[in-house]
């Protein structure tokens with residue numbers, strides 16, 4: 001709580017080099033965390049905490065394939081999927097890299113065939129690809145496909161995730177089943193939403209295509225189940241249990257992205273992530289971008305008690321990044337029990353939310369600037385846009401991003417507001433009253449990640465940056481960032497609830513749930 005209410009601007013007066021001292025640069029990216037309350041002593045203490053919690057040891061264990069996902073008895077090796085230039089990665093006595101390379105090559109030749117038209121649907125070359133998946137089998141590909149739209153030169157890609165029939169209805173509406181490829185993306189191939197949507201897509205295709213299974217591919221670890229569904233093994237792209245769902249964009253779950261942008265650009269995406277991995281493994285903690293992003297996060301939610309953080313990409317093509325990070329961060333670090341089974345003594349990871357600027361400015365920034373809760377803001381912006389003929393748009397976008405972080409830090413004092421109101425013609429009590437509404441407390445922290453252009457390589461780096469940030473925060477919190485037991489109870493109860501909606505007698509339900517069930521059952525549509 002010590003940082004609340006203190007100014008940030010005076011820190012720049014005390015240290016003219018503050019901007020450089022409180023920034024990390026890596027490969028053309030700049031993470032500026034100087035607009036926070038962190039001072040040298042606090043930063044040193046955070047780095048000491050990271051050392052004391054053995055971030056370096058856990059990091060080595062992760063990259064070396066140790067079973068750091070202790071509650072599921074698994075290694076955590078999504079980094080192996082992008083270890084294109086690295087050496088062997090040993091799991092259970094065997095090198096996993098030959099398998100990783102083979103799957104990548106199979107993906108490349110399938111994606112190439114879909115893109116070139118060599119792979120055909122019943123009506124000719126594929127014009128549309130629909131990825132059916134949810135959570136980690138949806139959020140990453142959807143986010144990345146949208147982010148890299150300037151690089152698309154393959155068939156159109158669409159995404160279905162929600163079990164709400166509205167989702168698949170709207171996505172399939174207007175598509176030609178004879179020229180559509182369905183990717184069923186599910187690590188387990190049991191997720192009820194995905195399997196329900198996959199069955200609906202199959203029926204949709206079967207209405208016009210004699211062999212609908214031939215236009216399906218599966219991105220899954222569960223070969224027996226994909227075979228049972230009727231998908232030929234040649235179109236099943238598997239991955240191992242050491243790739244967690246929310247970390248799976250780098251392998252088969254990224255197939256829609258590969259089809260959209262081609263395997264060479266997908267390779268650049270992987271290589272970008274690989275450079276971030278190398279940086280994360282080698283850079284000293286104080287110059288380590290993921291580590292410092294994590295420590296700033298820890299400072300805000302653990303030391304300062306700020307319960308949420310806003311992710312604010314000034315990049316419309318990163319519109320899905322906040323949703324993607326919600327799963328990455330909150331499914332990973334939203335845990336109440338430490339690795340050793342003890343209840344966490346402090347708070348777990350923060351609530352993550354946000355949407356792109358400048359849209360958010362016209363929606364929720366009022367609260368960020370003048371509300372009573374302090375919300376650390378994490379801005380992301382590219383120095384350049386892809387739209388050569390619309391440079392003035394990009395200048396405005398950049399200007400707004402930089403202005404917001406300055407405004408949050410600088411604020412507007414009562415005296416300044418009074419002067420403004422006097423100039424506007426107010427006087428006396430009314431001037432005072434009007435002025436008070438125009439005061440900005442200032443001293444509101446933010447970080448800014450600025451980079452040249454959102455290219456495939458840059459996107460790979462940015463996602464890997466956040467993955468490692470989550471890892472570091474999880475290690476410091478002492479939790480397992482790689483399981484997700486908290487999603488199970490709701491799934492179990494939903495299975496029962498389906499039977500109750502169908503007419504089973506409800507035993508043991510509370511009054512509220514019974515009332516809601518009765519209401520729903522009272523409508524002939526259920």
Ligand code: F6P
Nearest residue numbers: 135136137186187188191245487
């Ligand atoms: O919601 C829980 C979860 O297991 C996520 O972790 C995962 O990303 C998602 O469901 C989808 O799982 P699957 O890929 O097995 O369908």
